[in-house]
Amino acid sequence: MKKIRNFSIIAHIDHGKSTLADRLLEFTGAVNLGGKMGQILDSMDLERERGITIKAHAVRLNYKAEDGEIYILNLIDTPGHVDFSYEVSRSLACCEGSLLVVDATQGVEAQTVANAYLAIDHNHEIIPVINKIDLPQADPERVKKQIEDILGIDSSEAILASAKEGVGTKEILESVVKKIPSPKGDPQAPLRAMIFDSWFDNYLGVIILVRVFDGTIKPGMTIKLMATGKQYEVQRLGILTPFPKDIQQLSTGEVGFIIAGIKNISDTKIGDTVTLADNPASEPLPGFREVKPMVFCGLYPVETNQYEELKSALEKLRLNDSSFFFEPETSAALGFGFRCGFLGLLHMEIIKERLEREFNLSLISTAPTVRYKIVDKKGEYLIDNPSKMPKIYERIEEPFMKVSIIVPEEFVGEILKLCQERRGIQKEFSYITKDRILLVYEMPLNEILWDFYDKLKSLSKGYASMDYEFIGYRASELVKLDILINGEQVDALSVIVHKDKAYYKGRAIAQKLRSVIPRQLFEVVIQAAIGGKIIARESIAPLRKNVLAKCYGGDVTRKKKLLEKQKEGKKRMKQIGRVEIPQEAFLSVLKVE
Numbered sequence: 001m002k003k004i005r006n007f008s009i010i011a012h013i014d015h016g017k018s019t020l021a022d023r024l025l026e027f028t029g030a031v032n033l034g035g036k037m038g039q040i041l042d043s044m045d046l047e048r049e050r051g052i053t054i055k056a057h058a059v060r061l062n063y064k065a066e067d068g069e070i071y072i073l074n075l076i077d078t079p080g081h082v083d084f085s086y087e088v089s090r091s092l093a094c095c096e097g098s099l100l101v102v103d104a105t106q107g108v109e110a111q112t113v114a115n116a117y118l119a120i121d122h123n124h125e126i127i128p129v130i131n132k133i134d135l136p137q138a139d140p141e142r143v144k145k146q147i148e149d150i151l152g153i154d155s156s157e158a159i160l161a162s163a164k165e166g167v168g169t170k171e172i173l174e175s176v177v178k179k180i181p182s183p184k185g186d187p188q189a190p191l192r193a194m195i196f197d198s199w200f201d202n203y204l205g206v207i208i209l210v211r212v213f214d215g216t217i218k219p220g221m222t223i224k225l226m227a228t229g230k231q232y233e234v235q236r237l238g239i240l241t242p243f244p245k246d247i248q249q250l251s252t253g254e255v256g257f258i259i260a261g262i263k264n265i266s267d268t269k270i271g272d273t274v275t276l277a278d279n280p281a282s283e284p285l286p287g288f289r290e291v292k293p294m295v296f297c298g299l300y301p302v303e304t305n306q307y308e309e310l311k312s313a314l315e316k317l318r319l320n321d322s323s324f325f326f327e328p329e330t331s332a333a334l335g336f337g338f339r340c341g342f343l344g345l346l347h348m349e350i351i352k353e354r355l356e357r358e359f360n361l362s363l364i365s366t367a368p369t370v371r372y373k374i375v376d377k378k379g380e381y382l383i384d385n386p387s388k389m390p391k392i393y394e395r396i397e398e399p400f401m402k403v404s405i406i407v408p409e410e411f412v413g414e415i416l417k418l419c420q421e422r423r424g425i426q427k428e429f430s431y432i433t434k435d436r437i438l439l440v441y442e443m444p445l446n447e448i449l450w451d452f453y454d455k456l457k458s459l460s461k462g463y464a465s466m467d468y469e470f471i472g473y474r475a476s477e478l479v480k481l482d483i484l485i486n487g488e489q490v491d492a493l494s495v496i497v498h499k500d501k502a503y504y505k506g507r508a509i510a511q512k513l514r515s516v517i518p519r520q521l522f523e524v525v526i527q528a529a530i531g532g533k534i535i536a537r538e539s540i541a542p543l544r545k546n547v548l549a550k551c552y553g554g555d556v557t558r559k560k561k562l563l564e565k566q567k568e569g570k571k572r573m574k575q576i577g578r579v580e581i582p583q584e585a586f587l588s589v590l591k592v593e
Contacts, residue, residue, distance in 0.1 A: 097180030293341025
């Protein structure tokens with residue numbers, strides 16, 4: 001155990017975490033990139049394109065240090081987005097130390113702060129690494145001062161590195177060996193191992209990645225998953241180097257994978273404790289909680305005959321990602337589809353993009369909503385779809401988030417105005433350096449759902465960064481806004497909005513729909529309504545065939561007769577006419593001011 005070091009790399013998005021991981025793998029001889037494609041641990045195309053880590057990974061490195069000893073370094077990679085903060089916390093719980101990577105040009109950003117505090121909460125030994133020092137605009141001294149002022153971490157021994165050029169890699173590995181403590185635990189105690197990742201393999205079943213805290217595990221033993229109570233016999237054990245390699249036992253302090261013929265990924269919950277069935281641990285490892293989806297939307301196939309394909313695609317994706325859920329739903333406007341729940345907006349985008357790319361589907365997604373809590377005579381219950389909102393209730397509560405924003409001083413006025421518009425309650429306003437300000441707001445999740453991050457970036461010319469966490473439900477004055485097209489309610493366009501904004505939102509949606517719905521041969525009336533009260537109306541003028549083209553003279557009554565006939569036809573068509581609503585209409589609802 002004295003030769004083992006378990007550590008992770010934490011950073012804001014795009015500060016060079018995955019590239020640094022590549023350098024560590026290369027330096028220790030785990031892989032030979034030979035100038036080929038990098039980012040070994042980001043295996044998905046989407047991860048490479050967006051420059052973010054979506055799935056956590058672990059890799060075992062053997063490193064011969066300057067003192068001549070060979071150390072086992074377990075690098076537990078963490079996802080790089082606020083949507084996956086629970087997974088990050090479980091990965092950090094499996095480590096004793098962290099490399100805090102900060103971009104030498106951009107400095108400390110919101111997620112750097114959030115992840116650093118997460119690591120401090122887990123009593124980590126933190127090693128600051130200032131990356132990208134090869135760039136001409138790099139300012140390591142300014143970044144060192146920020147790390148000390150904002151995070152309170154001593155940066156006098158911060159390592160200056162360039163993951164791209166391979167500068168500072170040896171110093172980082174030496175610091176890991178010297179500063180990060182070896183794991184503690186009792187090899188004789190009953191087995192306790194934490195699951196920090198899992199995925200599905202068509203031939204082997206569910207593969208779980210664990211860190212052993214106490215005891216030892218060998219093939220043939222029967223394990224028990226404490227959260228679900230399920231029992232399985234261990235078939236294989238192994239480590240990732242980063243390629244799978246079978247071993248005969250996993251001891252205290254080690255990180256590896258277990259294959260035990262598990263068929264269902266929902267049995268292997270992230271953060272759960274693995275113990276032995278015949279000699280179970282008295283209590284599980286702390287920190288486990290059920291992952292609950294925060295953002296919901298409907299996914300419908302553009303072609304109705306693709307419904308079964310969409311269903312099978314969702315089932316296959318769920319095999320590798322147990323954090324999103326789906327259930328069938330029908331919409332009068334869109335037909336058969338699924339109501340899906342996600343950890344956040346980025347998670348939603350990733351799942352939708354993977355469905356379209358990997359399974360060749362064309363999908364329509366409805367406006368994302370959050371889960372509201374309804375309190376009435378029956379008690380309290382949650383709804384995730386505006387169409388399920390009852391007509392009579394005592395009160396409605398919505399989820400609130402604590403939003404931390406770091407912004408340069410020159411843009412602070414615009415950002416304060418934006419937060420005010422989004423019903424934010426200011427909790428903190430402090431200077432963290434002479435020209436950077438930390439703003440902390442409590443804000444409804446509904447208000448930051450769609451374009452808040454985009455607005456934040458555009459108002460601050462890309463310099464502001466943000467992080468958020470869920471703080472609970474609060475009562476609000478909310479109403480359901482319905483959209484009617486030719487008198488028929490389009491359930492997929494319904495939204496729940498704050499009472500004060502309902503009129504403006506209704507008017508804006510009606511105007512937006514008017515510009516995206518194509519003209520028909522009859523008049524199309526678009527209305528926004530709250531209950532039975534119409535609050536906005538727009539109409540699309542009909543296309544008109546020139547029935548008088550063939551009249552080149554003669555009596556005026558002939559023309560009148562033709563126009564009357566046309567009028568009658570239009571009236572009849574309006575009674576039976578069906579308006580085709582294009583996909584842009586559903587997306588345009590999200591982008592109204």
